[in-house]
Amino acid sequence: MKKIFVLLSGVIMLCLASGARADMADPDVLIKNTVHEVLDVVRSDKELRSGNQKKMLELVDAKVLPHFNFEHMTKLAVGKSWRTATQEQKKALMSEFRILLVRTYTKAFTSYRDQVVEIKPFKLDPAATDVTVKTAIVKPGSSQQPVLVDYDMEKMPDGWKVYDLTVEGVSLVTSYRGTFADQIQQVGIDGLIKTLTDKNNTAASSAAVAEKADSK
Template sequence: MLAGLVAFSSAAPALAAPALPAGDPSAVVSSLNSSLLAVMQNAQKLGYKGRYAALEPVVRQVFDVAYMTRIAVGSGWSTLSDDQQAQLVDAFRRFITATYARRFDGYSGEKFVTDGAKSVGDSTLVATRLIKSDGEPVVLNYLTREDASQDGRWQVVDIYLTGTISELATRRSEFAAVFRRSGYDGLLEALRQKVSQIETDSRVS
């Protein structure tokens, strides 16, 4: 369970995505952690497909995937049509959801702790820890930003694994290189293949 965290059927009603407070970054992150904990506690019953179904609306609400995709693609983003941008955003959202469904695949007494928030320019960094059953903490800090187009709702735009490793920077390094080499079609196919591989790995694990 959570093997790749640091390296990096329908859901039950209790796992439905909660309505998010518009102006509270810490509450947004807490809602994500609560959803992840519920999925972990029901992981075996749900299976991979059930975990994916439970997490998809959570990812849609909590993460500003459009912003994250634009940053990950880099300067080439402006050369894409609206439809191409929408296709990449959808593919990236599926990849994020699949990654979480794969990572949070069991429960053995873990809990999440929120350690407060601080302003970072126009953004807010929310510090959290995942406490493993043996007491070992895994630091997961979430960078959030306010989206004026979403009625001022705060959403996650980056995750710092172990507190310092930017997942968005890692994705930008990877995805921008694919885009430069293979263009829109190549990046879209790469994202789809990643999701397919996660699904395959989940069936055999």
């Protein structure tokens, strides 16, 4: 499961980091056009290539997050318990889930700088508000099989947003839903929030220690 999450994370980072100018592009064009931008950034930035966590987090926050509907993603991941959660709990869940995903993305960032994204043939229905963009992640010169990735995207007032993606048949949202459901059954929604908060705080502390050690 951990391997799948890392794979999912790297794929997201590779395909969806982009500037505001691509926000209103068709979903397949959004992915196709922006992959070159993020790869150029990674390849040309020595600190990113060496794993500078702070800089990676800043890049993710600025370039990746605008293309996600975190409320929809969190709602799907939490499942039926979302309906009984208070507004305060929903806000906390979205915040911690967002942090969790961001920190997961940064770990896989540099692993995908040599990959190429191939967009499968896609025809957008002008009336469509929910689409799936199919892609394949290929490593040039490698005999490895391409990694197949499907992006579930919805049309929002400010552009197309990702609310789930599937890598080799494994849905990101569904994967978290199972984990979250077990947590909620054992310790309730507040317990899940605490678990996510503790996990995020631990990750932040570890990153700070590592960064301090690297600076010496």
